[in-house]
Amino acid sequence: MSGDFKLEKNGNANGKIFNGLNGHQPDLDKKAFQENFEPTPLHAAILTYLGYAIITVFGFIRDLMRKYHIEKLHAATEDPEMKDFVPLYASFESFYTRNMYNRIQDVFNRPVCSVPGATIDIVERKFSNSGWTSEYTGKVLKNVINLGSYNYLGFAENEGTCTEAAIVTAKKYGAGVCSSRQEIGNQDIHMKLEQTMADYLDVEACIIFGMGYATNSTNIPCLVDKSCLILSDGLNHASLVLGCRLSGATIRVFKHNDMEDLERKLSDGVVYGQPRTHRPWKKILIIVEGVYSMEGSIVNLPGVLALKKKYKAYLYLDEAHSIGALGDHGRGVTEYFGIHASEVDIMMGTFTKSFGAAGGYIAGNRALVEHLRAHSHSACYATSMSPPVCQQILTSLSIISGTEEGRNRIKQLAKNSKTFRQGLKKIGYIVYGNDDSPVVPTMIYLPCKIGAYGREMLQRGFAVVVVGFPATPIVESRVRFCMSAALTDEQIEKALKAAEDVARVLKLDYSADKSLSC
Known part of the structure; x- marks a missing residue:
């Protein structure tokens, strides 16, 4: 079923958040790709x-x-x-x-x-x-x-606005939901968080999950199957690697941030098709991260997007370490390069770093999100995100996006x-x-x-x-x-x-x- 699912282009590109960024060309000589990799x-x-x-x-x-x-x-x-x-x-x-x-x-x-x-x-x-x-x-x-934790914006606190709001929420909803979203674990605070995150990224819809690792490992298999090709960056996180393997898709790894190697593999995928039959791949999915957690490098997003469009592929962007940490308003690597989020087919991120909370999300067009809501094992079987955790994210998100403190x-x-x-x-x-x-x-x-x-x-x-x-x-x-x-x-x-x-x-x-x- 996942192999037949078609990702539709997100038409929500009104620029209501990215005003002033649309059409802006970042200074690539200064921005990225001059990374420090001394031999x-x-x-x-x-x-x-x-x-x-x-x-x-x-x-x-x-x-x-x-x-x-x-x-x-x-x-x-x-x-x-x-x-x-x-x-x-x-x-x-x-x-x-x-x-x-x-x-x-x-x-x-x-x-x-x-x-x-x-x-x-x-x-x-x-x-x-x-x-x-x-x-x-x-x-x-x-x-x-x-000097070792992912508390990028300092929201991992036991006092202050976020903590006070989380305490109030715990008194109202309790600490746990004790059910999945598909049963009786779907609360108004979950829906509020999803809408708020979609508005923050300026995309049509968003779905949240209780665990960041599972956001990758259980959702990639919903998007591709054995008739699809995945092109994965050589330094992708273990959760992405696991998700690719569970999907059953053919996986080809390209050298980290190497656009020539990526284009070579894209070209081979288009020209030669599937092994043995040489039929065209149903989908080609490129998977990259915004910031690579073990290398400290930033993805060459303009280069990846150019190749994605040239070869009619899809792009899965993991913003676990870049959402909140990059961009003037913390909107991640897309804002860092002045690129609208609608240019990326699947926007994935976690709340475990910059937001001082737990869980993850996938954002994009509404068809994508509704497909995951119906087919994702994390959406159907995993327990819903704890309400105080939801409130921690909502409060920190409001600080990041709309205040001088943020x-x-x-x-x-x-x-x-x-x-x-x-x-x-x-x-x-x-x-x-x-x-x-x-x-x-x-x-x-x-x-x-x-x-x-x-x-x-x-x-x-x-x-x-x-x-x-x-x-x-x-x-x-x-x-x-x-x-x-x-x-x-x-x-x-x-x-x-x-x-x-x-x-x-x-x-x-x-x-x-x-x-x-x-």
Whole structure:
């Protein structure tokens, strides 16, 4: 059924929100595509491969010791009765988890016992058995500066306008709906949020979901099937990848933000059609993100739209990290480039970042939304979004779109992002991504430095997220800073000073354009 569904062009292009933007051509030389992707230094690459080689050798030795019960195995294993069948864990990822992941990334999963604002309280956790087991010491680290969460506009608060409105809503509706939208879980506040979001984006309709991840993974299969072709950016989020696989469509991956590679695959798709039969594809769907959460890069939206129109394809845009964070009014990457939202066939986004809430949405023309409302598993079977969460989104959205406070938050986020990114570059870090992106990935490379970086920053009073394989390529481990409008100039300055100290300790001044002398 999904393969027969036709996406109609949204005619709602009256420009009531985008007045002054329609027809505006962004300065592409300054806007995007001049992203920072400095090549990995040769010595760092050699040491990284050497480090993983040593860890791998010792991993095999330890696996052998575990086999003969010389060392205790803490990983999950199959029942003895199943040992002659296919093992539950039989991949390199399992080997990596047993012998590397829990050791080099031992700063994960430290419980936070406060609102995830500019500062957080973290429960101290002591790890043992090479990271497999842990215990809580009872000590709480107070007022740790938060450089890792997606609280882009600072709405993750436990006081203020949003919180007060959410409390009132909780008293009226309760905390949970206890039913799906298709049964008795469709409340007036859900419909109000959908209409408000559609008006904000200036599209015909919108549908909301209780989980951002499921917004992608359960809705893409409603739009394409085995007779369709998906062209997916090589750095798309796991939720998009899962949704593509569940759809049964043929998936071809193009190089990240590479318009030449995308056009080559579009051309092949049009010329050669489906495998074996060579019949034309029923639909060709291009899937990209606005801001890429692990690279900090911004999609080449004008280039993608030009190719979409040329080859009569459809475009699915994931604005999870760009809605609220980009554009003068926070309307995402479309506003950032001066492009009306009606140019994009499927507008997807989440409320878990800039709005300080939970859930996701898909917006576009009314035919699209009504199709999803009838066929999406998330719409039919998942429990409705909690009313206080709806109110949190509505209140934050009203602040973003119509008040001086909202504009100031957007400006502060942009200022913090640029200041922090430029400060890291001056220190000598290799920093990836676009200068306007609130996601600031900084390269670590060596596996032994992943956990060490997180610990060193925590000792200096900063909570950061360190990331390694399999979330990144095996030689591109990094720390991913996420900026927030809630961070003050003083906190940004302190964070840069701490980052400089840690760079000296761990020798992280990899950049060829560095000014730091270790």
